[in-house]
């Protein structure tokens with residue numbers, strides 16, 4: 001259970017608060033007099049269910065979705081019809097009291113006596129959605145006409161050496177940028193130390209959520225966001241830049257465009273480095289010392305998508321997909337590097353299409369780039385329709401791990417693998433330098 005503190009008060013500055021938490025630890029206790037209402041994580045999910053009118057029993061889900069059709073009339077015809085919101089309006093604090101409520105620990109504990117990062121991904125996803133519902137709160141109705149789904153995990157940067165399984169954790173977050181139907185959410189995770197009560201930062205996360213109509217069929221307008229003061233204007237401007245950066249990154253995708261001249265040289269040098277000098281042949285390839293062919297560095301998994309893992313819209317919960325992909329990615333990094341890997345960054349997890357209940361979900365994790373003791377992993381997930389025998393991609397996940405020791409170099413053999421390598425290199429370079437300088441974290445699955 002997480003305990004959640006939800007605030008509607010006017011905080012002096014969200015950025016200042018975030019900065020304080022990132023530099024000095026989150027020191028100010030929640031101000032109960034100004035509207036902080038602590039609740040538990042079970043209540044986060046039950047609150048989400050209440051907001052959309054989701055069924056608690058699978059047998060009622062058709063009826064529950066049917067009832068949501070009536071909410072169509074509450075949708076705004078244009079964004080301008082919705083009242084603007086401030087960043088403070090969606091600010092939420094969540095406490096995961098691992099220290100004070102030992103009964104919570106088992107769910108979060110891994111074999112290395114630290115916190116399962118996959119569980120944190122689930123909590124961030126639920127929190128991100130609740131933040132967006134708080135931003136778009138419909139004053140006239142308890143039920144929201146919006147179906148808010150996770151479109152993208154833009155970035156998660158870890159900056160903490162240790163995530164303790166027995167110390168309280170706090171999540172904070174708010175909507176940081178708004179488009180017409182999409183919202184960027186920034187969240188922070190902090191943890192108290194073993195020997196003091198101050199919170200210090202663990203990670204920063206940026207998600208993009210998209211609002212859809214009550215039946216989750218079409219996009220729907222969300223309340224505009226008005227930044228207050230220069231700090232919030234800067235946060236908002238960064239949100240705008242993030243959107244442009246994502247468009248640029250997608251335009252330059254190796255699935256659409258040829259690699260740059262520099263990248264072509266990298267690929268050709270790898271090719272030359274694998275030629276058999278004894279035979280004058282393009283075909284004879286020899287693995288260089290301390291290297292692994294890319295085709296030998298993958299793991300696959302299968303999930304049957306049971307109703308238990310459904311979200312409030314009766315599709316598979318995005319956090320569950322992330323946890324499963326992360327754990328397969330971690331296992332791949334573990335078997336590749338031969339020692340315990342630590343996650344240092346997650347970026348660009350795109351939720352391309354929803355996963356239906358009952359789907360067969362095929363996960364495929366691949367080491368696609370290595371550098372010193374870093375391992376870049378790509379996890380591809382697709383649903384398989386046994387009737388039509390069709391495969392459809394649902395998600396692509398990118399995880400950066402750091403191993404305890406230097407790892408062998410990954411070597412692509414085919415052109416397709418070379419593109420995977422370059423894509424992995426691009427994602428690796430996109431993770432911040434500061435993140436990569438972090439010596440170690442204990443965020444394991």
Ligand SMILES: CCCCCCCCCC(=O)SCCNC(=O)CCNC(=O)[C@H](O)C(C)(C)COP(=O)(O)OP(=O)(O)OC[C@H]1O[C@@H](n2cnc3c(N)ncnc32)[C@H](O)[C@@H]1OP(=O)(O)O
Pocket residue numbers: 045048049125126129148149150151152178179180181182183208210219246310311312315316317318319350351352353354355
């Ligand atoms: C009960 C316990 C559980 C409680 C947990 C509750 C949490 C629930 C959260 C979830 O679990 S959601 C499940 C995981 N996510 C999904 O299944 C989403 C799957 N993907 C989709 O359904 C569509 O791809 C998506 C709705 C995200 C986008 O559809 P479209 O590409 O048709 O969208 P469209 O072109 O209409 O664009 C709509 C907006 O989305 C934006 N957008 C679309 N794809 C994006 C992307 N990849 N990154 C950033 N923004 C994106 C786009 O820019 C635009 O923003 P603006 O209107 O503000 O300009």
